[in-house]
Amino acid sequence: MKKVAIVGAGQSRYGDFPDKGIKELFFEAYKDMISSVDNGIDPKSIESAYIGNLGSGGFQLGNMSALVTEYCGLTHLNTMRIENACASGGYAIIAAAMDVLSGAHEVVLAGGVEKMTDVSGMKQKYWLGVSGDTEYERLAGTTFAGLYALMAQRHMHEFGTKREQLSMVAVKNHKNGAQNPKAQFQREITMEQALKGPIVAHPLNLFDCCSTTDGASALIICDADMAKKYTDTPVYVAGFGGASDFLAIHDRVSTVALEGTKRAAAAAYKMSGLSPKDIQTAEVHDCFTIAELLAYEDLGFCEKGKGGQYMEEGHTKLDGDRPVNASGGLKSKGHPIGSTGTGMAYEMFNQLRGTIQKPARQVKGAEVGLIHNVGGSGGTVAVSILRR
Amino acid sequence: MKKVAIVGAGQSRYGDFPDKGIKELFFEAYKDMISSVDNGIDPKSIESAYIGNLGSGGFQLGNMSALVTEYCGLTHLNTMRIENACASGGYAIIAAAMDVLSGAHEVVLAGGVEKMTDVSGMKQKYWLGVSGDTEYERLAGTTFAGLYALMAQRHMHEFGTKREQLSMVAVKNHKNGAQNPKAQFQREITMEQALKGPIVAHPLNLFDCCSTTDGASALIICDADMAKKYTDTPVYVAGFGGASDFLAIHDRVSTVALEGTKRAAAAAYKMSGLSPKDIQTAEVHDCFTIAELLAYEDLGFCEKGKGGQYMEEGHTKLDGDRPVNASGGLKSKGHPIGSTGTGMAYEMFNQLRGTIQKPARQVKGAEVGLIHNVGGSGGTVAVSILRR
Numbered sequence: 001m002k003k004v005a006i007v008g009a010g011q012s013r014y015g016d017f018p019d020k021g022i023k024e025l026f027f028e029a030y031k032d033m034i035s036s037v038d039n040g041i042d043p044k045s046i047e048s049a050y051i052g053n054l055g056s057g058g059f060q061l062g063n064m065s066a067l068v069t070e071y072c073g074l075t076h077l078n079t080m081r082i083e084n085a086c087a088s089g090g091y092a093i094i095a096a097a098m099d100v101l102s103g104a105h106e107v108v109l110a111g112g113v114e115k116m117t118d119v120s121g122m123k124q125k126y127w128l129g130v131s132g133d134t135e136y137e138r139l140a141g142t143t144f145a146g147l148y149a150l151m152a153q154r155h156m157h158e159f160g161t162k163r164e165q166l167s168m169v170a171v172k173n174h175k176n177g178a179q180n181p182k183a184q185f186q187r188e189i190t191m192e193q194a195l196k197g198p199i200v201a202h203p204l205n206l207f208d209c210c211s212t213t214d215g216a217s218a219l220i221i222c223d224a225d226m227a228k229k230y231t232d233t234p235v236y237v238a239g240f241g242g243a244s245d246f247l248a249i250h251d252r253v254s255t256v257a258l259e260g261t262k263r264a265a266a267a268a269y270k271m272s273g274l275s276p277k278d279i280q281t282a283e284v285h286d287c288f289t290i291a292e293l294l295a296y297e298d299l300g301f302c303e304k305g306k307g308g309q310y311m312e313e314g315h316t317k318l319d320g321d322r323p324v325n326a327s328g329g330l331k332s333k334g335h336p337i338g339s340t341g342t343g344m345a346y347e348m349f350n351q352l353r354g355t356i357q358k359p360a361r362q363v364k365g366a367e368v369g370l371i372h373n374v375g376g377s378g379g380t381v382a383v384s385i386l387r388r
Numbered sequence: 389m390k391k392v393a394i395v396g397a398g399q400s401r402y403g404d405f406p407d408k409g410i411k412e413l414f415f416e417a418y419k420d421m422i423s424s425v426d427n428g429i430d431p432k433s434i435e436s437a438y439i440g441n442l443g444s445g446g447f448q449l450g451n452m453s454a455l456v457t458e459y460c461g462l463t464h465l466n467t468m469r470i471e472n473a474c475a476s477g478g479y480a481i482i483a484a485a486m487d488v489l490s491g492a493h494e495v496v497l498a499g500g501v502e503k504m505t506d507v508s509g510m511k512q513k514y515w516l517g518v519s520g521d522t523e524y525e526r527l528a529g530t531t532f533a534g535l536y537a538l539m540a541q542r543h544m545h546e547f548g549t550k551r552e553q554l555s556m557v558a559v560k561n562h563k564n565g566a567q568n569p570k571a572q573f574q575r576e577i578t579m580e581q582a583l584k585g586p587i588v589a590h591p592l593n594l595f596d597c598c599s600t601t602d603g604a605s606a607l608i609i610c611d612a613d614m615a616k617k618y619t620d621t622p623v624y625v626a627g628f629g630g631a632s633d634f635l636a637i638h639d640r641v642s643t644v645a646l647e648g649t650k651r652a653a654a655a656a657y658k659m660s661g662l663s664p665k666d667i668q669t670a671e672v673h674d675c676f677t678i679a680e681l682l683a684y685e686d687l688g689f690c691e692k693g694k695g696g697q698y699m700e701e702g703h704t705k706l707d708g709d710r711p712v713n714a715s716g717g718l719k720s721k722g723h724p725i726g727s728t729g730t731g732m733a734y735e736m737f738n739q740l741r742g743t744i745q746k747p748a749r750q751v752k753g754a755e756v757g758l759i760h761n762v763g764g765s766g767g768t769v770a771v772s773i774l775r776r
Binding site: 048101 | 436443455458462463474482483520629630633635639647651655764767768
């Protein structure tokens with residue numbers, strides 16, 4: 001099988017921007033991406049574009065992949081909007097990689113954008129609730145915080161996972177995000193703050209939950225054979241996998257594991273010829289703190305049920321043996337839905353090249369990293385393994 | 389380059405079904421697709437699925453590709469929702485073909501579904517308007533009928549296209565649709581009716597406009613080398629192309645041509661090694677009658693400006709030398725947005741295999757057919773060329 005490489009990556013600031021819509025946000029990421037290509041790139045050479053997006057800012061629901069790329073001056077593209085809820089960006093990467101591997105196009109853009117703030121509360125609530133199984137979950141009154149709270153309760157019950165271990169995820173990710181100039185919340189929080197946040201859905205409190213964020217990100221993906229034309233240090237997509245599961249958690253074989261994560265990771269490991277022990281750093285989908293512990297287990301970083309202990313032992317801290325969410329994660333960097341997956345790849349591109357802006361956040365010497373992006377409460381999951 | 393083939397195709401009835409949501413509609417197409425595979429297929433062999441959809445029935449906005457495939461018993465898929473307004477289905481075919489060509493998966497589903505009736509009028513209006521350039525078009529008060537009316541006016545002004553020539557498209561497509569047991573409107577209309585319909589946006593009247601439709605369709609696409617395992621008469625995807633353009637028609641180089649159609653067709657012709665003269669039959673995007681005339685021209689079936697004359701000369705009638713919209717087209721078969729592109733492929737699969745249900749509508753001896761699917765007023769266009 002051919003291989004593909006990432007040769008450029010850009011990201012907008014993540015945050016709350018009343019003066020920016022989806023066009024402006026995406027353009028910010030696009031400009032950053034173009035300027036990141038070491039040897040330069042002619043935008044006309046981009047032939048195809050896959051844009052992850054859930055709600056289009058409540059403004060432009062259809063055809064938005066053509067609209068945001070048109071705003072960047074590109075009107076000649078094979079472009080598609082990819083929507084898999086919060087995993088839209090992760091799947092945009094898979095679609096772009098397949099496009100290049102198919103031989104249909106040589107230089108392809110994978111990106112994502114979401115405008116979540118400054119739209120009416122009704123719409124926000126509507127968008128977010130609509131990615132579960134509406135008939136059995138949303139109309140019955142559950143929210144995503146509620147669904148992940150159920151998983152957290154059960155994990156505590158079955159495995160003795162501690163409340164403190166959840167908060168450790170939040171403290172770690174805020175510590176990392178404090179060093180990320182593009183993060184939404186660039187500040188640390190204390191263990192005491194993390195434990196005492198107002199309850200959102202027991203046992204999850206405010207500091208267990210990610211935020212509502214505006215943001216965009218974009219990558220240039222091309223055939224590995226032509227990557228050196230653009231940069232001496234491409235980052236290769238060694239493997240990828242996407243997997244679905246029942247949307248409603250009551251339908252699943254387990255409420256303490258995401259089968260989608262296991263299957264997507266298995267596909268990515270198989271394609272890359274790598275295994276969990278080879279993963280030196282990862283960006284995982286910490287929409288809620290419990291989700292990061294589940295990811296440790298389902299990606300094979302530790303045994304099922306040991307996620308809390310794995311966190312507590314410090315493996316995933318910046319100075320641990322396998323730093324996770326060095327960017328700050330969804331928790332601190334922010335979670336602009338459609339952009340989250342490609343934003344993870346932006347981070348990993350820079351981590352593996354050693355080009356993180358602030359050295360305090362640079363993972364030392366990592367050559368292999370994994371990105372993990374979850375849609376809904378696990379109905380869709382995308383995993384990619386990147387390699388320097 | 390490898391080749392891919394379609395080995396099964398299914399479609400639900402198109403129409404107004406108060407008792408069916410997106411899950412039920414898609415399952416109807418899925419069942420039909422599975423039973424269409426001559427030598428049978430184990431659903432577990434389907435590895436990946438691309439589902440075209442715009443509005444998800446106003447019910448389930450996120451993660452719906454996983455939801456509708458879960459309802460068919462498939463929870464192990466690399467699945468993505470593809471959204472490019474009315475061209476969503478046409479792009480789902482391109483995404484599925486690339487997936488197979490990439491070597492990532494061997495057996496892939498491309499489908500589409502839309503639930504448009506029995507949702508609130510506000511939502512319908514909102515969905516449909518949102519696929520133009522909202523800032524410059526929707527918020528200024530234009531509708532899609534209005535945009536195509538502008539194109540029709542200009543086409544009449546520049547080329548002398550006649551009102552009667554527009555109506556001939558409607559009469560032809562209703563005549564074909566009357567023979568299609570899955571069409572929304574299975575009845576003929578007279579030239580007098582077509583000319584005297586109530587005005588929607590001058591010069592377009594009711595009979596120049598397609599309808600609001602519920603429906604779904606699904607295809608099985610696999611590597612051409614393994615196609616004979618499933619059927620002795622696969623239909624090959626000889627070429628495909630997707631192309632974008634400015635969403636707002638005032639930004640475009642011409643208001644009497646869709647550059648997206650020209651570019652997408654050029655890519656599909658190039659990949660297939662075929663040219664317009666090789667196309668024996670086509671399903672084109674007749675969301676409005678003028679759109680079918682533009683398609684004749686932009687796909688290269690006749691010269692620019694001669695679309696009305698080409699219609700009048702009868703080339704595209706069922707007994708003409710190049711039948712177009714033998715299914716009844718969007719006009720009579722119906723236009724369930726996300727399903728329209730894959731529904732065209734369902735029709736062409738049966739036309740090229742000679743398995744059209746009613747012989748009266750069977751195009752005789754065609755070996756090469758083209759399908760043409762437009763998003764918005766031309767912001768995105770997908771073209772595929774199928775070959776027996």
